[in-house]
Amino acid sequence: NAGVTQTPKFQVLKTGQSMTLQCAQDMNHEYMSWYRQDPGMGLRLIHYSVGAGITDQGEVPNGYNVSRSTTEDFPLRLLSAAPSQTSVYFCASSYSDRRRDEQFFGPGTRLTVL
């Protein structure tokens, strides 16, 4: 299994540009989520999905869109990039069964917005 994969690893954008961060998992996990990691703030949940066709907002959703058309893929779209969105972004997935719901994280995408 490849686990959770994210592309790209690094990205530099100019203010106002849009882009999509890709996330895919091959473990047939129901639950997928996007976090951003900023120094001293831990990880903050942006959006999450409990299954294909179902998404919901997390703690910091503004400026981001998601969709979940398949179980495997959960892309994150930045609509109009702002310097405040400079961060490291992690995608995670897990089963929804509480007995085995440990989240698996991707390697991250380091985004800089100029």
Place this chain on the structure above:
Amino acid sequence: AQSVAQPEDQVNVAEGNPLTVKCTYSVSGNPYLFWYVQYPNRGLQFLLKYITGDNLVKGSYGFEAEFNKSQTSFHLKKPSALVSDSALYFCAVRDIHGSGNTGKLIFGQGTTLQVKP
């Protein structure tokens, strides 16, 4: 609102000594707690979790965590630290509010563990 706090930004320990990374929680109802580790330039890796049962939970890489309901704490411990344990450690609580089993996690700010030879 549910939350976790990690009161120490950094913990320094000598190799071979026991280590403790602290975490306290605030939840309504029964807590559902996790520890994750992040090595440099990597994603987070699951270490262990507490749902119910024994207060001492054993996890990966020789780590364990002690759940203390009266002190609302879930401290991460290891009897003998290794240099390779140096990393960023996150405590998290599962957000049980809302409908369904969302799997949402609320993370602490993280504690950097530095183990010196």
